[in-house]
Amino acid sequence: MYTQALNNPAVEAGVEDEEKLAAFQARIDREEKIEPNDWMPAAYRKTLVRQISQHAHSEVVGMLPEGNWVTRAPSLKRKAILLAKIQDEGGHGLYLYSAAETLGVSREELVDQLLTGKAKYSSIFNYPTLNWADVGAVGWLVDGAAIMNQIPLCRCSFGPYSRAMIRICKEESFHQRQGYDLLVAMMKGTAEQQEMVQDAVNRLWWPALMMFGPSDKDSKHSAASMKWKIKRFTNDELRQKFVDATVPQAKVLGISLPDIDLKLNEETGHWEHGEPDWDEFYNTIQGNGICNKQRMKDRIKAHEDGAWVREAAQAYAAKQAAKKSAA
Amino acid sequence: MTDTALFTYCMRLADDSAILSQRLGEWCGHASHLEEDIALTNIALDLIGHARELYTYAGQIEGKGRDEDALCFHRVEREFNNLLLVEQPNDDFAYAIMRQFLFSAFMHPFWEAMMNSKDEQLAGLAAKAEKEAAYHLRHSAEWVIRLGDGTEESHNRISDALEFLWMYTGEMFECDEVVSSLVAKEVAVDPMSIKHLWDETVNTVLARANLERPTESWMQTGGRKGEHSEHLGHILSPMQYLQRSFPQAQW
Numbered sequence: 001m002y003t004q005a006l007n008n009p010a011v012e013a014g015v016e017d018e019e020k021l022a023a024f025q026a027r028i029d030r031e032e033k034i035e036p037n038d039w040m041p042a043a044y045r046k047t048l049v050r051q052i053s054q055h056a057h058s059e060v061v062g063m064l065p066e067g068n069w070v071t072r073a074p075s076l077k078r079k080a081i082l083l084a085k086i087q088d089e090g091g092h093g094l095y096l097y098s099a100a101e102t103l104g105v106s107r108e109e110l111v112d113q114l115l116t117g118k119a120k121y122s123s124i125f126n127y128p129t130l131n132w133a134d135v136g137a138v139g140w141l142v143d144g145a146a147i148m149n150q151i152p153l154c155r156c157s158f159g160p161y162s163r164a165m166i167r168i169c170k171e172e173s174f175h176q177r178q179g180y181d182l183l184v185a186m187m188k189g190t191a192e193q194q195e196m197v198q199d200a201v202n203r204l205w206w207p208a209l210m211m212f213g214p215s216d217k218d219s220k221h222s223a224a225s226m227k228w229k230i231k232r233f234t235n236d237e238l239r240q241k242f243v244d245a246t247v248p249q250a251k252v253l254g255i256s257l258p259d260i261d262l263k264l265n266e267e268t269g270h271w272e273h274g275e276p277d278w279d280e281f282y283n284t285i286q287g288n289g290i291c292n293k294q295r296m297k298d299r300i301k302a303h304e305d306g307a308w309v310r311e312a313a314q315a316y317a318a319k320q321a322a323k324k325s326a327a
Numbered sequence: 328m329t330d331t332a333l334f335t336y337c338m339r340l341a342d343d344s345a346i347l348s349q350r351l352g353e354w355c356g357h358a359s360h361l362e363e364d365i366a367l368t369n370i371a372l373d374l375i376g377h378a379r380e381l382y383t384y385a386g387q388i389e390g391k392g393r394d395e396d397a398l399c400f401h402r403v404e405r406e407f408n409n410l411l412l413v414e415q416p417n418d419d420f421a422y423a424i425m426r427q428f429l430f431s432a433f434m435h436p437f438w439e440a441m442m443n444s445k446d447e448q449l450a451g452l453a454a455k456a457e458k459e460a461a462y463h464l465r466h467s468a469e470w471v472i473r474l475g476d477g478t479e480e481s482h483n484r485i486s487d488a489l490e491f492l493w494m495y496t497g498e499m500f501e502c503d504e505v506v507s508s509l510v511a512k513e514v515a516v517d518p519m520s521i522k523h524l525w526d527e528t529v530n531t532v533l534a535r536a537n538l539e540r541p542t543e544s545w546m547q548t549g550g551r552k553g554e555h556s557e558h559l560g561h562i563l564s565p566m567q568y569l570q571r572s573f574p575q576a577q578w
Contacts, residue, residue: 060361067356071349074569074578075396076382080375083352087368090361097361132569132578182578189576298357306359308484309420312477319476 016041028229033159036102044228048158049103050119051230053110056096057121059089060114061295065129066138074132081178082135088171095167099160115300123281126289127207133186133193133200139179141201141208141246147172148242149212157229180249187254194254201250202258209273210281212239218278240270247271332505333446334388335408336515338398339505339551341381342409345399347430348374349562353417363420366466370427373459377452384448400570404560405553412495414550414558418488421474421481425488428467428532433499435460436524440516449514468532475536486538497546499525 020039027034034040063086070086073079097107113119124142129135150172153165186193213219213235225231233241243262250257261274284292351371358364382395393401412430417423438460441453474485500518502510509515533540549555569578 063356063364070352070355071565072568074400074573074576076345076375076379076399078578079348079352080372080379083355083368083372083375086355087365087372090365090368094361094365185578189578190573192573193576302357302359305357306363306420308478308480309359309363309474312474312481315481316473316477 025227028157028227031155031229032157033162034157035159043224044230045103047225047228047230048161049100049105052096052100052103052161053105053113054120054122056093056100056110057114057119058125059093059096061121061125061299063089063093064295064298065125065127065291066135068129069132069135072132073135078135078182081182085139085175085178088175092164092168092171095164099158099164102160111303115296115303117287117296120285122211123284123289124204124207124211125295126284126292127204128291130203131196131200133183133196134204136179136182136186136197137200137204139175139177140183140249141179141204142211143172143176143179144246145208145211145242147176148238148245152232152238153230155229155232180253183253197253198255201255205258206276206280209239209243209276210284212236212242214278214281215275243271243273244269330388332508333514334385335505336509337381337385337388337449339408341378341385341398342407343413343430344374344378344381346407346409346559346562347413347426348372348378349566350413350415350417350426351423354423359420367423370463370466373456373463376459377456380448380452384452396570400567401574404555404563407555407559407563408551408553409555409559410495410498411547411550411556412492412498414556414562415492415495416558419484421484421488422492424467424470424474425485425492427463428471429492429496429529430499431460431464431467432528432532433518433521433525435464435528436521437516437518440521443513444515445513464528468528471532471538472536475533475538482537485536489533489538490541493541494545494547498548498550501548501551503551 021041024034024039024041024044034044066082066086066089070079070082073082097110100110101107110119114121124145129138147169150165150169154162154169156162156165183197186197216222216234216236219235222231222234226234247257247262247264259274261272263272264270265272283289287293348371351367351374354364354367355371356364358367378399379395382398386393386395386398410430412426415422415426435457438453438457442450442457444450444453471485474481476482500522502518506515506518510517530540569576
């Protein structure tokens with residue numbers, strides 16, 4: 001999930017061979033895929049490493065708010081669905097780290113960047129999951145927003161990322177349907193269950209809209225990514241697609257969305273919506289969201305607690321290799 | 328009598344799977360590395376699958392309209408009949424892996440033998456569960472070996488886990504009236520008939536892991552009669568909380 005288009009770097013003014021640059025751009029314009037061993041501008045490489053690793057980190061950190069409900073899932077079927085979903089997120093993390101590694105950076109370096117706070121992940125995961133309906137709302141809204149972001153990435157100019165996204169999108173759309181199904185079941189249930197759903201949607205609606213990143217007028221770094229066909233739509237375009245797709249689903253579900261400005265523009269056919277609270281967004285990005293510190297603490301703890309396990313595996317592998325070469 | 332025995336037998340197996348999957352689920356998002364997070368979740372998922380089939384079947388045998396969730400979420404500690412082994416906590420990864428290994432080393436030959444059960448439902452489940460248990464055994468055994476023959480720290484940790492968990496292994500081979508009556512009907516697996524296979528696996532893997540098999544000592548018992556360690560209540564509390572808080576709700 002979850003490329004937030006947060007900090008696409010400005011193209012650094014490195015000196016690149018003009019001819020090579022022109023040939024590279026021509027390939028992009030012909031919609032050819034760029035593969036790891038092909039020549040690419042340093043800034044293209046850097047942008048991709050940053051975007052793919054942020055995406056991978058988001059998958060991994062995203063396991064935590066959902067994992068918060070694994071032991072409390074209210075039925076065996078829902079527990080199995082939730083576990084399988086989180087397992088998928090872990091798998092997405094794995095192949096995204098692999099895609100990033102093709103660009104010449106190791107998974108260890110990338111994980112280190114996450115744990116030392118140098119790398120970012122999607123702000124949505126700094127919100128808590130407070131009732132069982134949050135699990136459904138995360139599937140419906142968060143995965144739904146992720147899919148809007150990610151479908152264009154299936155056509156991303158960088159081959160490994162594009163191929164990873166094709167697979168990820170299939171799984172994400174499954175997650176979104178499962179999330180919606182969970183909410184439908186609760187809306188058919190007791191008044192208390194319906195209240196849980198409304199509460200979850202009230203809390204997660206705006207953070208979901210923020211997943212598309214800042215408004216276009218404040219998003220300065222999209223141009224290079226657009227030119228290189230890493231990004232194909234602006235933040236606001238994707239946000240609008242998401243709102244247009246989601247409002248009718250909310251109506252079917254029978255819940256209200258917490259935006260008094262939401263109305264259908266009959267001429268354009270689009271749902272006009274209010275502005276997210278961008279102060280809250282930037283505040284969360286800067287580390288002050290309700291769960292930022294907890295998420296990092298949990299990731300660091302898992303990593304540190306697991307150090308002896310990873311060391312043991314390496315020591316064992318080294319012993320085996322030594323035995324083999326001695327034989 | 329047979330029906331009551333079969334109900335009890337299925338419930339014991341279902342509880343083993345449900346409680347162990349709950350313990351494995353606690354690792355979700357917290358394992359030492361992504362691959363292992365996925366592997367532990369995978370085992371948990373297989374076990375939930377077994378639990379669902381077994382609870383559903385038990386509910387049909389009982390005939391009182393209780394479904395898988397009624398049986399899993401609406402019974403108290405004393406009514407759970409799982410092995411004490413599976414409720415032991417995830418003190419560290421070594422405990423989780425050793426617990427899985429000791430259990431899977433039993434469950435793999437158990438399901439293999441169960442494929443010949445005269446009970447079609449159990450034989451059918453066994454055909455699927457045998458393949459999954461083979462993977463659980465392979466995965467946990469490989470880790471026991473890696474940790475045992477890894478670093479000094481990992482060796483000490485897996486050694487401690489073995490030492491602690493050993494006293495819960497005797498329960499797997501208990502054969503009370505419920506089991507023996509079903510063994511006589513060729514429905515259940517006689518646990519003693521697979522003891523040599525368990526011994527062989529355990530001995531081979533421990534040897535490769537440079538671990539010493541603990542000397543035969545006092546074996547704890549009680550799980551099959553609903554007499555548990557203090558841990559079970561803490562497993563059931565979060566697990567059953569939503570079902571208990573909102574008994575009218577469907578999820």
